[in-house]
Amino acid sequence: xxxxxxxxxxxxxxxxxxxxxxxxxxxxxxxxxxxxxxxxxxxxxxxxxxxxxxxxxxxxxxxxxxxxxxxxxxxxxxxxxxxxxxxxxxxxxxxxxxxxxxxxxxxxxxxxxxxxxxxxxxxxxxxxxxxxxxxxxxxxxxxxxxxxxxxxxxxxxxxxxxxxxxxxxxxxxxxxxxxxxxxxxxxxxxxxxxxxxxxxxxxxxxxxxxxxxxxxxxxxxxxxxxxxxxxxxxxxxxxxxxxxxxxxxxxxxxxxxxxxxxxxxxxxxxxxxxxxxxxxxxxxxxxxxxxxxxxxxxxxxxxxx
Amino acid sequence: xxxxxxxxxxxxxxxxxxxxxxxxxxxxxxxxxxxxxxxxxxxxxxxxxxxxxxxxxxxxxxxxxxxxxxxxxxxxxxxxxxxxxxxxxxxxxxxxxxxxxxxxxxxxxxxxxxxxxxxxxxxxxxxxxxxxxxxxxxxxxxxxxxxxxxxxxxxxxxxxxxxxxxxxxxxxxxxxxxxxxxxxxxxxxxxxxxxxxxxxxxxxxxxxxxxxxxxxxxxxxxxxxxxxxxxxxxxxxxxxxxxxxxxxxxxxxxxxxxxxxxxxxxxxxxxxxxxx
Numbered sequence: 001x002x003x004x005x006x007x008x009x010x011x012x013x014x015x016x017x018x019x020x021x022x023x024x025x026x027x028x029x030x031x032x033x034x035x036x037x038x039x040x041x042x043x044x045x046x047x048x049x050x051x052x053x054x055x056x057x058x059x060x061x062x063x064x065x066x067x068x069x070x071x072x073x074x075x076x077x078x079x080x081x082x083x084x085x086x087x088x089x090x091x092x093x094x095x096x097x098x099x100x101x102x103x104x105x106x107x108x109x110x111x112x113x114x115x116x117x118x119x120x121x122x123x124x125x126x127x128x129x130x131x132x133x134x135x136x137x138x139x140x141x142x143x144x145x146x147x148x149x150x151x152x153x154x155x156x157x158x159x160x161x162x163x164x165x166x167x168x169x170x171x172x173x174x175x176x177x178x179x180x181x182x183x184x185x186x187x188x189x190x191x192x193x194x195x196x197x198x199x200x201x202x203x204x205x206x207x208x209x210x211x212x213x214x215x216x217x218x219x220x221x222x223x224x225x226x227x228x229x230x231x232x233x234x235x236x237x238x239x240x241x242x243x244x245x246x247x248x249x250x251x252x253x254x255x256x257x258x259x260x261x262x263x264x265x266x267x268x269x270x271x272x273x274x275x276x277x278x279x280x281x282x283x284x285x286x287x288x289x290x291x292x293x294x295x296x297x298x299x300x301x302x303x304x305x
Numbered sequence: 306x307x308x309x310x311x312x313x314x315x316x317x318x319x320x321x322x323x324x325x326x327x328x329x330x331x332x333x334x335x336x337x338x339x340x341x342x343x344x345x346x347x348x349x350x351x352x353x354x355x356x357x358x359x360x361x362x363x364x365x366x367x368x369x370x371x372x373x374x375x376x377x378x379x380x381x382x383x384x385x386x387x388x389x390x391x392x393x394x395x396x397x398x399x400x401x402x403x404x405x406x407x408x409x410x411x412x413x414x415x416x417x418x419x420x421x422x423x424x425x426x427x428x429x430x431x432x433x434x435x436x437x438x439x440x441x442x443x444x445x446x447x448x449x450x451x452x453x454x455x456x457x458x459x460x461x462x463x464x465x466x467x468x469x470x471x472x473x474x475x476x477x478x479x480x481x482x483x484x485x486x487x488x489x490x491x492x493x494x495x496x497x498x499x500x501x502x503x504x505x506x507x508x509x510x511x512x513x514x515x516x517x518x519x520x521x522x523x524x525x526x527x528x529x530x531x532x533x534x535x536x537x538x539x540x541x542x543x544x545x546x547x548x549x550x551x552x553x554x555x556x557x558x559x560x561x562x563x564x565x566x567x568x569x570x571x572x573x574x575x576x577x578x579x580x581x
Contacts, residue, residue: 043581044581046581047580047581050422050423052419052422052423052579052580052581053580053581072325072425072427073324073325073425075325075423075424075425076323076324076325076326076424076425077323078423080423080424082419082420082423082581084416084419084581085416085417085418085419085420086415086416086417086420087417088338088417088420089411089412089415089417090338090342090411091338091341091342091345095338095341099334099338100420100424102334102337102338103326103331103334103335103421103424103425103426104326104424104425105324105325105326105330105331105425108337133415147420157423
């Protein structure tokens with residue numbers, strides 16, 4: 001699949017400090033999770049993708065459009081939900097959503113029609129006519145998402161979309177974002193909440209202190225860090241464990257009938273099968289420990305692969 | 306509502322506008338919203354009604370002038386357009402303060418400038434939108450009653466004033482409206498960008514209007530004005546009264562300088578905050 005976001009050797013300064021140190025990534029997933037600790041450079045990267053922040057060097061392309069040269073076009077075709085910014089003040093929710101549509105080039109009439117449609121889709125009822133400054137966190141998040149959807153953008157950039165929501169509200173919003181993804185919209189989600197990223201994303205970009213710790217499909221991230229293999233069978237005993245050690249494998253635990261060893265690459269698994277065949281071990285099951293995304297992310301952040 | 310129903314309500318993805326909207330469209334959208342918000346405030350509505358009073362009074366004076374001439378064959382010789390302009394500047398300045406001072410401060414206090422930045426809105430477009438929201442009503446409230454009064458004056462006093470005379474007055478009113486609109490926009494929007502509170506912005510703008518006034522008293526009324534209030538007075542008096550033309554020029558330059566300074570200050574402040 002072609003990358004819809006391409007970043008090559010991106011360097012960017014905030015003040016006198018370099019925040020992004022030569023980031024390179026090609027993001028092709030329908031929904032991409034942008035994950036990293038506070039200060040890793042997530043918001044800065046989003047700013048650079050939209051052309052709001054100017055890079056010192058490097059190349060950015062979003063949906064085939066170079067940034068910052070075609071930044072205004074990128075911003076027109078993007079729906080952005082910013083974490084730190086609220087809802088346009090001074091009016092009701094529907095006013096704010098309509099205004100967001102007008103800023104993206106819609107006529108007033110069309111913006112109003114689409115504002116109601118977006119708010120309907122987000123289950124915002126009569127509250128839409130209330131002044132937006134009195135909204136609860138959940139309502140505010142819905143209004144913000146409606147503002148980012150009102151002009152039917154080709155892709156969405158969502159910065160912490162579920163922050164501050166109660167569990168039912170969070171699930172509802174996540175499901176809606178997933179529906180949008182399944183409709184064909186590309187989504188970049190910046191989040192600290194890894195279960196949200198796991199629920200939504202098929203690709204992941206992990207940032208660690210302004211560098212890329214991992215970039216690629218989520219299953220690769222999880223699979224690559226799940227290095228522990230569990231064996232059950234007859235003939236699995238201490239001598240088999242010794243034979244595996246002699247063949248260069250790292251045996252973690254051994255007990256009669258069960259054994260665990262570490263294997264990150266295919267060659268190590270082939271070695272296991274060779275030793276098992278030589279010793280006539282009847283292997284009934286060989287399973288890999290499934291690492292959670294959280295473990296995988298933490299490992300990747302520590303290793304900085 | 307179920308997820309499927311929600312998705313159906315939202316409809317299939319319709320391509321977003323393929324090209325970025327033109328600056329004029331975005332400026333108009335910002336100005337229109339600002340005017341809509343202002344109109345909900347009672348004070349602005351009252352000021353607007355107050356600004357309609359001078360033209361109404363001028364129309365009555367016109368009728369009285371004609372009646373006096375017909376009754377006792379005595380012409381008051383009082384020109385309503387010039388008088389209207391001198392009086393009308395005051396409510397228009399108040400309306401400009403009411404419209405401009407909360408506009409940027411509100412966005413700054415609510416941290417929504419980044420919301421503009423992630424849309425096709427540049428700092429200049431934002432600034433011009435906010436300025437235009439002040440300039441447009443200021444110019445209309447100065448020009449429209451002047452044109453109306455000039456037309457009335459021409460119709461009622463047709464035997465006393467010529468059409469060309471009225472046209473010159475309308476041209477002067479148009480020029481003064483444009484310059485005053487730009488100046489008032491700068492004096493009210495600039496302070497709004499300098500603070501996060503509308504009330505502080507109002508105080509700053511009033512200070513900008515009043516603080517330079519003593520210099521006019523100290524250096525004499527023929528001296529060049531440095532404040533927007535005395536510059537407005539100079540411009541109007543020179544265009545519609547007997548003051549030297551030099552004062553119209555200096556008054557215009559001072560007002561344009563305030564407009565430019567207000568725009569630059571707003572643009573600079575906004576650019577700093579239009580980022581994550």
